Amino acid sequence: MNTTTAPSVPVRRPAPAQLDAPYAEALRSYTAMDWMRLNVPGHGAASERFGALADLVGAASLRLDVPPLLEGIDLETNSPLDRALVLAAEAWGARRTWFLTNGASQGNRIATVTARALGETLVVQRSVHSSVIDGLVLSGLRAAFVRPSIDSALGIAHGVTATELADTLTAHPEAAAAYVVTPSYFGAVADVRGLADVAHDAGIPLIVDEAWGAHFGFHPDLPANALTLGADIVVSSTHKLGGSLTQSAMLHLADGPFADTLEPLIQRAFHLTQSTSASALLLASLDTARHTLVNDTDALSASLAAADSMRAAVRAAGRFSVVSDGFGRFPDIVASDPLRVAIDTRSGGVSGHQARWQLMKEDRILVEVATDAAIVAVVGAGSAPDHDRFITALHALPADLGTPTEPPRLRLPSPGPVRMTTREAFFAPSRTVPAAEAVGRISADTLAAYPPGIPNVLPGEVITAELIDFFQRTTAAPTGHVRGAAGPDLATLRVVDATSHG
Structure with missing residues (x-):
């Protein structure tokens, strides 16, 4: 870094x-x-x-x-x-x-x-x-x-x-x-x-x-x-x-x-x-x-100290790892936000979605983002949360939440080829088809695994089998959903009508 x-x-x-x-x-x-x-x-x-x-x-x-x-x-x-x-x-x-x-x-x-x-x-x-x-x-x-x-x-x-x-x-x-x-x-x-x-x-x-x-x-x-x-x-x-x-x-x-x-x-x-x-x-x-x-610089100092304590406790316990510790491998990253505590939960035998669900259900602790591999806790500027409560609950997570110690990770899929502009595809005549039939078709919607709401498919891009698998596995997780989907279970997707786009 x-x-x-x-x-x-x-x-x-x-x-x-x-x-x-x-x-x-x-x-x-x-x-x-x-x-x-x-x-x-x-x-x-x-x-x-x-x-x-x-x-x-x-x-x-x-x-x-x-x-x-x-x-x-x-x-x-x-x-x-x-x-x-x-x-x-x-x-x-x-x-x-x-x-x-x-x-x-x-x-x-x-x-x-x-x-x-x-x-x-x-x-x-x-x-x-x-x-x-x-x-x-x-x-x-x-x-x-x-x-x-x-x-x-x-x-x-x-x-x-x-x-x-x-x-x-x-x-x-x-x-x-x-x-x-x-x-x-x-x-x-x-x-x-x-x-x-x-x-x-x-x-x-x-x-x-x-x-x-x-x-x-x-x-x-x-x-x-x-x-x-x-x-x-x-x-x-x-x-x-x-x-x-x-x-x-x-x-x-x-x-x-x-x-x-x-x-x-x-x-x-x-x-x-x-x-x-x-x-x-x-x-x-x-x-x-x-x-x-x-x-109120003092309040910000307290927030920074709380976040630092969370990361230090994660490192000291050794079960999970801190995501930002690996930022040095990427030439685009020049610094990290110290108020973000991103934790690789898969390294401790728990998927991020399962960790988020368990923390919410059993400990009444809310984290900001969960992916298949990680959770992100945020400390608001001026806040000073009870970091001991979070760390205790995190390390009490059982490693048998349906996830083996070294599971295959749900990798971020590559977007499909672009066939139309975003606006053209959004306003083009469209139809809803079963997910299997959407493969190879042009998406009419913006589809984003949420959180964090970063689009995986844009209007005008081709829907691939890899993307559908990613979305369906995301929605199968207890806290995952896809913003912009035609239905919550991803059984159907909205595509550009083939008759309107030769």
Whole structure:
């Protein structure tokens, strides 16, 4: 693992303005007044009338649940929302930041639609999230894929090197932009500076899906964030590890060579995708998360210590192994996210799916991701979980959960050949056929073993027998399913009607 290209973050003092959370504070002040609410939402914060809802989310949440376009919160120029957005941009080192209330998936769709204004081909890391593929459908962009490195033993996709990106761009001089993912679901961090240099040398912007790296840059023991390393557009899933509420995210625009062109395009795409009834709760949680990340370094230190203790205990016990310990074998990985604790469970005689199921069922412990070979536990920025409870439960897992000590691993299948563009296949006449009959046919759907939601089949790609076997074995596992499938058991698949595609 080449750590020389993954700079850490120096200790810094926050600017005085970063001590404020203007939107969250304005929302609290506004809703503390004795309002007679004859507007939406329909519950009107009347917890005595909407008792079931108040019991579910709390009376305070009902009061804070206000609509947009309120004076004193988000209506006037330099409103509290405007100031919160400026503070977020400053915190992440952006020229401009947008708060998103439909997750990083919305950010990926915005970035992809924006890229369509720059050209007709998007160079895309093949292991992008399915929301980027959704963006290809919406935008009509053609995709030229650059393959990530694969840990074939664990069935894990990592990242791409600058050399691999350069080769793909050379083959596609018409490219509008390059789209990569870092960090990966398993915490592998790519060489963003090298990737940005390659994209810029080709005259195009670099878009980074940094969904799992919202916390990067806020502690000296964390990797630097993608904006500071030259990325032009960065999608940040703030709710994942950054401490905001589920479904809240941010999109950042760097003050780089493409900013003047990209800013108005992003703003238009934002209006196209953002709800006109954006949740005040989600927006306030983003403002609060930024405030905490900037100002509470001690809490982040506690989170890092908890994750380090988990990895140390796994190594010391000797039964299981830590996935990131093997990252040095891959030239695309320059660092790892220390808040991700990825564990090879098969080395201890348990499949990842079985381990996740057992931990949930018997110990009431939830982990983020399970594959056939591994689980990933995450420690949120600012949280400090009981790592002893997790380690004790992990090592109490019986080795006879239907998995022999050295079972054949479920390897990540290769995608089939591309026969149509994503958009063409998605909107083409289609039909549902038995899985066995789908072999050799063109998929009309995006199919992704979930989690982590990385597409294994795209609309326009040929479905292979290897892929069907992979999906069916995934759905047979206690916690596995396939996003986008026509049915939960993968008995049928949706394919392009042969009569519509000669």
